[in-house]
Each structure stands twice: as C-alpha cells, then as structure tokens.
Amino acid sequence: MRKKIVPIAIVLVLISLAVLGNRYFNRPVDTNTYSGTIEGTELPVQPELGGRIVDLPIHEGQAIKTGDIIAKLDDSQVKISLDTAKSQQAQAQAKLNDLLGGARAEEIRRLEDLLAQANANAAGVGQNLQFEENNLASDQKLYESGAISKQILDAQQNKRDTLKAQYEGAQANVKAAQASLDQAQAGSTQPTIQAQKAAVDITAQSVKAAELSISKLTIKSPASGQVLYKHVESGQVVNPGTSLVTILDPNDLWIKIYIPEAKLNQAKVGRTAFIAVDSYPDKKFKGQIQYVSDQAEFTPKNVQTKEERTTTVYAVKISISEGKDQIKAGMPADVTLQ
Template identity: 25%
Template sequence: MNALTRLMTSGGAARVRVLAGAGVLALVLGTAGAYFYFSGRVSTDDAQVDAHIAPVAAKVGGNIAEILVADNQVVKAGQVLLRIDPRDYKAHLDQVCAQLAAAESQARGADAGVPLTSATTASVTTAASAQLAAAAADHERAVADFERASSSELALAKADVEARRATADRARADLERMAPLAEKNEISKQQFDAYVAAERVALSELTASEQKLANAGKHAESSRAQVQASQARVEAARAALAQATANRRQVDISHAQAGTASAAIEQARAAVTAAQLQVEYTTISAPIDGIVTKKTIQLGQIVQPGQSLLTIVPLSDVWVTANFKETQLADVRPSQRAEIRVDAYGRSFDGHVDSIAGATGAKLSLLPPENATGNFVKIVQRIPVKVALDHAPEGYTFRPGMNVDVTIFTK
C-alpha cells in the first residue's frame, strides 16, 4: 500500500511538471505571437466614412417655380433639381439686348461719320490754304502798287507841278514886263503876242500838271484802299485756315466718339452675358452624382442668392478618415495596406493609406486650444489619416459618417 502510494505520488508530480512546462511554453509562444501580431500594425476605432459633400445653393433670388427631386433621391450630375421663376430675368435680358442693339446702331453711325468728317475737314483745310495764298499774293501786289503810286508817280507829279508853276510864273512875269513896252511901241505887237501865248501855254501846262497830280493822289488813295482790302482778305483767309485747322479736332472727336461707341457695345455685350447667366442660373442642376439630402425648400418659397437649398451626398467617391494617436504614426507611411471594418456590415474591406494630415485635429478645429496660460494637462493628440478603398465594395454602400475600425499594417 505504501509502495503504491509512493508510486502514484511520484507519477503525479511528473505530470504536474509536464503540464507546468507546457503552460510556460504556451505562454511564451502566445506572448511572442501576440508581440509579432500587434507590433506590425496600428488600429483605431475613431474613424468614419468621408466624402466631398456638395451643398447646392441659389445663385439668383426669386420664387421656386418647380421642384423635380425628393429627399433621398438618387441623382446624376447635370440632372435638373429645381427651377426658379425666370420671367423677371428674361425681361431684363430682353432689355439689355435692346440696349446692345442701340449701342451697335450708334457705333455704326459714329464709324460712318469718321471718314466723312475727315474728308470734309481735309477739303476745307485745302481750300482755306489756297485762299490764304491767293489773298497774300493780292496783298503783295496791292502793296507794290501803293508804294509805286505813293512814291514814284505822286512824287513825279508833284515835281512836274512845281516845274510847271515856275514856268507859268516866269511867263506871267515876262508878260507883265513886256506889257508897258508894248504900250510904248518899244516892242512889236508880234513880240508881245508871243509873250501872251507863252503865258497861256504855261498856264495850260500847269493846269494839266495839277490834274495829273490830283489823279496821282486819287490813285494813291485807291491803292491804299486796295491794300487795306487785301489785308482784310488775308486776315479773313487766315481766320478761315485757323478754323479749318481747328476743325481737325473734330476728326479726333469723331474717332473718340467711335471709340466710346465701341466701348458701349462691349459694355452692353457684358450686360447681355450677365443677364443670360442669370437666366441660366434659374435652372439648378446637380453638380455631382449622389443622393439628395437635407432639402430645405418648398414650392413657391422665395430664396435669396447664396441660400442653401439642398445637399448632394456622393456614394461612389468615398474614403475613410481615421484619427490615429500621434504615438501610433511613427511607422505609418502612404501606400501601406489597411483593413477597414465597417460596423454596419460586420465585415472588413481592403484599403491603403492615401495621405496623412499636416496638423492634428485639435489644431484644425474652429477654436484651437491655447496652452500659453493656465495649467497644462498633456493630452495625446490625434492626427487624421486618409485611407482609400482599394476596390468599390459591390453590394455595400458606404455612407459618409458611418463608423469603421481601421487597421494599418506597417510591416
């Protein structure tokens, strides 16, 4: 009996030692396996499906005349969602189109006036120049005639009068001296008659010379009047030429008016383009493929420019934004394999790291924390990581905001 007990006791101790060794080995292997399993990956449950959600807003104001979609309806890019009453904008478009037509008509008139004004101004300038040249030539001739009449002819006439007067005086004196001698018969009657005839001839020649002097004076006065008249014509021609030269500015004015008319056309065309855009903006279409969400409008409602009408949520172009602790990102790199487990479906999908944000989520928040004053408590920050799906999941819909778990394989 004692021998049997000792045998059983020794056998149990051996089994205990074997079991203990196996347990230690299993613990070591499990610890090593867990280390190798978890050391090559990082995980987080702070992750959600994300997408470029497109808010649809009104570009023009007015009454909503037609709504063509309902909440949660699937739409395609370019599909008409709603229409704003376009009548006011079409009336404005007609108005600016009429203004454009008027501006084009004015421009045609201004363009047509430029060559006419240029030709007329050139013709008037040429004629004025010719008139000035002719007037100047006439004035020169009048001045020369006046100088000749006042200097040469008049001086000669005066000298001739003086000479004739001296001759007449001498003839009269001779006659007066000979008259007593004739009465005493100291000279013959024939000699006395010769003295009488000489006096008459001298007086006649004096009268003729005085008439020539008077005529020379009249000619000088006439020449002076012609000089004054020709000078007046020269001044008038100069004034006409100056006016014609000044009229050249009208050509510049015509060019400026044509340029202004062209600018008015461009302005009117811009107004037409803006009015056409406003008419187009009354029809609102989907910017992307997706589902209509957050529709806040009703038929007949008056909306304002910039007012949010609804939101388009895409379901094809989606990704995952995973917020990892900063201590987890030491080995995370773009293109690393990732596993995405969606809570809604209870299964995993393949993906990869697309990019890592440049700052922490807290730094990018609306009111980032300020740690410069007060007590500071160090908190592990989280950095957003964009994880893209490798393939579009068939039969599954990833909706923005859905919770997921993300594991990134760093080795």
C-alpha cells in the same frame, strides 16, 4: 436525485464560462486596428443669385448625375433686363451704322431747317433788342432832364438786359445748329465713331450679363451622387448662398481614425490600410492614408472608452479605394494599418 443533478449542472456552466472568459480576455489583441465610421464627402448646392423657387424636381434619397437640374428660380425680372439690354444694343448699333454710312439727305435737310429757324429766331430777337436799346437811350436823356423817375429808367434797363440775354441764347443756338449741319455734311469724325463703337460694346456686355444671370437661375448638380438632404421647398424665397440640397458623393468615401502618439510611426501618407465592416465580415477593403494631423488632440468621446478619453491622439484620414458599391456612409468600421 434531481436535487443533486441541478447543483452539478450549475457548477459545470460556471466552469465553462470561466474557461471561455479566460480565453477571451487573454487572447492577443491587434494593436494596429482602430475604429471609426465611414463618411462621405457632402456637397451643398447653393445658388449664386436669390429668388423664388418655381421648380424643385428632386427628393431626398434620389440618385443624381452631374448637370441634373436641382431647382429653378423665378427669372421674369431678369428677362425684362435682358429685353431692355437687347433694345439698347439695337439702338446703339443702328446709330453706329448711320455714322459709318454717312448722313442721309433727309437728315441734312432737317438740320438745314433747324439752322434756318435758329437764324430767324435770332433775327427777331435782335430787332426787339435794338428797339429796346433805342428806348433806353431816350429814357436816359429824359431822366437826366428830370422828366422821368429813376424807377422808370431801371425798368427799361431790365427790359433791355432781358432781351440781350435772349439774343445771346439765340446766337448760341445758331452756332450749334450750324455745327451739326457742318458735321453731317462733312461726315462723322473718327473720335465720334470710336465712341459709338464703345457704346455698342457696352450694350453687348449688358446683354451677356443678363443672359448669364438667367442661366444662373437654373441650379444644376455639381457632381453625381445621392440627395442626402433637401433644405427648401418649392415656392420659398431664398438668398444667394442658401443651401438648397446636400449631395453625398458615393465615390469619395473615407474614414477618420485616431492614433496614439506612441504609434504614430504606423501612419504614413500613402500607406495601405484595410477596412472591415459588419455587413461583410469575411471581406477587407483596401484604403490609403490620405492625411495625418500635425497637431495632437484629445480622443473624441464617441470613439474610445472612458479610460482613454484623456489620451492625446492624432487624427488620420483614410481614403477608401475598394468596395465603394458595398460600403455605405454611416457604417461603423475597423481599420487595420499594415
């Protein structure tokens, strides 16, 4: 009796599978639904300046807000530059104050002493020059009479020429000392004051540049989101433009689908679309077509079946406007165009 029941049961099962299969394969297919993967905008955080990382207070998966500190780079060298710039600024300002306030009595006395020293030095060199001039005239007569050689005459000539050059230098020092004294007594000229004001401005800009460099060594998050990847570790030396971390912006979720050319009329920028994910089978989240490619391409292998890989399609990007607290990047999803 059992041997007859078993074959009958098998036949009934096969019939049931055939009926279900016929219903499945012949059910209507929504030709306006396309598959894709939820993606989010990834923001790489990169320093403008290089240096050694001294603090890295973040970890992967951490929620982060705009302005939160991502990393700090060593600022010891830049602080030295800032101190130097501030010192130069103070010196330039002090000199400008002196020019605007007029020369002090002590400065005038100092310049008068320098002028007196320059005059005394010039007078002493002048006396030596006159002495050697007389000696040269005497040697010239002795040479003409044959009493001395040409070598002795040339030596005296060189001695006189050396003193003459020294005397001319001493006279130039007298003129320079006199000009400095005259300027101090008359007060600084307007061009001199303007030049010093420019020097003060330059040093002020140097201070600002150093302060800006210090601020750039503290790298802050450009947006709120989640730390997706951490690419470096504390103590590592990085170059400008090195990616320190990658932040995922959970408020900028989107999905890319691929539509055959024959159905491209379904995709219009601004048109509404509905997104369904496996995690919430009874919900559909609203989205909006943000971009439609103007160039055809082959369907990516990870999107469609092998038979459809040779189909030329157009990429369509859909921005997700609902369910951002439920939908996560990386989820597979189906998109239905309206």
